[in-house]
Amino acid sequence: xxxxxxxxxxxxxxxxxxxxxxxxxxxxxxxxxxxxxxxxxxxxxxxxxxxxxxxxxxxxxxxxxxxxxxxxxxxxxxxxxxxxxxxxxxxxxxxxxxxxxxxxxxxxxxxxxxxxxxxxxxxxxxxxxxxxxxxxxxxxxxxxxxxxxxxxxxxxxxxxxxxxxxxxxxxxxxxxxxxxxxxxxxxxxxxxxxxxxxxxxxxxxxxxxxxxxxxxxxx
Amino acid sequence: xxxxxxxxxxxxxxxxxxxxxxxxxxxxxxxxxxxxxxxxxxxxxxxxxxxxxxxxxxxxxxxxxxxxxxxxxxxxxxxxxxxxxxxxxxxxxxxxxxxxxxxxxxxxxxxxxxxxxxxxxxxxxxxxxxxxxxxxxxxxxxxxxxxxxxxxxxxxxxxxxxxxxxxxxxxxxxxxxxxxxxxxxxxxxxxxxxxxxxxxxxxxxxxxxxxxxxxxxxxxxxxxxxxxxxxxxxxxxxxxxxxxxxx
Numbered sequence: 001x002x003x004x005x006x007x008x009x010x011x012x013x014x015x016x017x018x019x020x021x022x023x024x025x026x027x028x029x030x031x032x033x034x035x036x037x038x039x040x041x042x043x044x045x046x047x048x049x050x051x052x053x054x055x056x057x058x059x060x061x062x063x064x065x066x067x068x069x070x071x072x073x074x075x076x077x078x079x080x081x082x083x084x085x086x087x088x089x090x091x092x093x094x095x096x097x098x099x100x101x102x103x104x105x106x107x108x109x110x111x112x113x114x115x116x117x118x119x120x121x122x123x124x125x126x127x128x129x130x131x132x133x134x135x136x137x138x139x140x141x142x143x144x145x146x147x148x149x150x151x152x153x154x155x156x157x158x159x160x161x162x163x164x165x166x167x168x169x170x171x172x173x174x175x176x177x178x179x180x181x182x183x184x185x186x187x188x189x190x191x192x193x194x195x196x197x198x199x200x201x202x203x204x205x206x207x208x209x210x211x212x213x214x215x216x217x218x219x
Numbered sequence: 220x221x222x223x224x225x226x227x228x229x230x231x232x233x234x235x236x237x238x239x240x241x242x243x244x245x246x247x248x249x250x251x252x253x254x255x256x257x258x259x260x261x262x263x264x265x266x267x268x269x270x271x272x273x274x275x276x277x278x279x280x281x282x283x284x285x286x287x288x289x290x291x292x293x294x295x296x297x298x299x300x301x302x303x304x305x306x307x308x309x310x311x312x313x314x315x316x317x318x319x320x321x322x323x324x325x326x327x328x329x330x331x332x333x334x335x336x337x338x339x340x341x342x343x344x345x346x347x348x349x350x351x352x353x354x355x356x357x358x359x360x361x362x363x364x365x366x367x368x369x370x371x372x373x374x375x376x377x378x379x380x381x382x383x384x385x386x387x388x389x390x391x392x393x394x395x396x397x398x399x400x401x402x403x404x405x406x407x408x409x410x411x412x413x414x415x416x417x418x419x420x421x422x423x424x425x426x427x428x429x430x431x432x433x434x435x436x437x438x439x440x441x442x443x444x445x446x447x448x449x450x451x452x453x454x455x456x457x458x459x460x461x462x463x464x465x466x
Contacts, residue, residue: 113310115308115310115312116314118312119306119312119314121297122273122275122304122308123301123302123375124298124301124302124331129329129330134314134325138314138315138316141316
């Protein structure tokens with residue numbers, strides 16, 4: 001094991017990790033927004049748009065991210081729409097993540113009993129206020145474990161970004177192997193880099209889950 | 220007790236879910252300060268009638284008036300109407316993510332935009348009145364069924380409704396907790412509240428009611444004072460229904 005090689009290339013990995021995190025965080029935040037929008041459209045049964053959302057969710061969940069990225073990066077330019085690698089990555093991740101987030105929020109919303117809405121309405125709250133003060137807080141706390149799982153899943157999915165010419169962690173590792181044949185070192189650093197990103201995320205997720213399960217509301 | 224001012228008027232109300240009528244041509248007036256108890260076999264439409272009064276069910280015919288204004292015209296501002304019609308449900312419907320105090324404050328603060336200090340003070344007074352002055356910071360999960368229903372009553376009362384609807388509020392309770400909830404309702408009735416109560420507790424109905432309304436098959440078959448109804452029911456179906464409570 002060539003430790004000098006490893007030390008020398010830490011900055012390269014750090015830079016790549018920062019890019020991975022940056023694009024990942026953007027994609028995840030947008031996924032959450034898309035997810036909430038989709039689920040509200042379905043919850044309130046908005047005509048027509050609701051069908052479009054269903055088609056989107058099926059399309060997104062049943063195609064691999066790599067294929068989605070290829071479509072954005074190689075397919076769209078053929079139709080005259082050219083977007084940067086970074087935009088492709090964020091849009092692709094959002095396209096994938098939005099449907100997963102929507103499904104998680106939906107299970108949360110469905111777990112809230114109908115009587116909760118009715119008793120909120122009976123106090124004179126409007127539908128929007130009932131959603132905001134009564135339904136959403138309960139739905140979110142139920143959804144959080146699934147949302148955390150999605151976040152970790154999406155961070156892992158970022159490893160295909162190198163396919164659209166982004167200098168992410170996978171890209172750097174492949175690059176170093178190609179240049180110096182230091183396969184062991186390059187791959188070891190790759191694994192460690194992902195662990196450094198994902199372990200804290202996982203630990204935080206299970207902490208959150210435990211808090212929600214045992215602390216609940218006042219127990 | 221009975222005054223002539225009508226709070227709620229139901230005129231020729233009909234309701235169906237698509238397969239058969241749930242309510243057929245139901246007419247009923249509830250006067251200020253009056254306690255109307257609606258009884259009848261399961262599935263007779265009594266809960267549906269109560270839910271119609273609060274706009275939780277759509278209706279197919281007839282109309283409902285609150286203080287002389289039609290509230291079933293389709294242009295109703297339900298938020299405004301529901302502030303005047305308090306409701307307590309059968310299942311424990313407290314908001315589990317809020318403390319007892321926050322459950323009670325939600326309506327006054329978010330709907331009526333009242334002053335927080337003033338409402339908190341009133342909430343505490345009401346909670347003490349139902350014997351739960353110590354529980355302001357508790358979460359619903361930490362309360363017994365009877366305590367939850369008493370909080371739900373306070374949560375409805377604090378909106379200062381003109382009429383309170385009670386939909387089988389003791390039906391899901393353990394027997395030993397029924398009394399504490401009924402006592403609160405009895406006290407409200409004696410204090411002159413206008414109430415419409417759906418219940419299966421016959422002795423309570425007899426004690427609390429100014430008027431008994433007997434519903435079967437979606438129709439009002441009989442109305443009368445508790446003495447009339449329980450001592451000498453006029454219809455065969457009412458007699459049969461009352462017999463099911465005797466051993």
